[in-house]
Amino acid sequence: MENLETIFAVIKNLITFNLSAIQKHEWELFQGYGFFMLVVFLVVVLYAYCFHLYRSEATGEKNYEKYAKLALEDDIDDSVLENKRSA
Incomplete structure (x- = not known):
């Protein structure tokens, strides 16, 4: 309990810039x-x-294995992983 009082005293001194x-x-x-x-x-x-x-992977929202394979299969003519809607 004494340590807790010490910690609160230090916090008070920090807040008051003392x-x-x-x-x-x-x-x-x-x-x-x-x-x-x-x-x-x-x-x-x-x-x-x-x-x-x-x-999110168990419910099927995202498939992170696709993103892991992206590091191995990163050529200019590879297919797009996800089609995003443009803003």
Whole structure:
């Protein structure tokens, strides 16, 4: 509970631009928890993106194998993968 109070005090000092009031150990604690929260957030975003790709391919909205083959079969006379409506 003490760490949580320290983190909120650091956030308050950052918002009020009172940077001289932040001690070194408080800043290190804030950086540690901040890095952990950033990693957790990025992992959640990565898994959500992977789930989106899996679901869109499973429902037939997109076929990502066509796009994977594009790297191997990229000649000037190859057929177009998708016909897009012009704006």
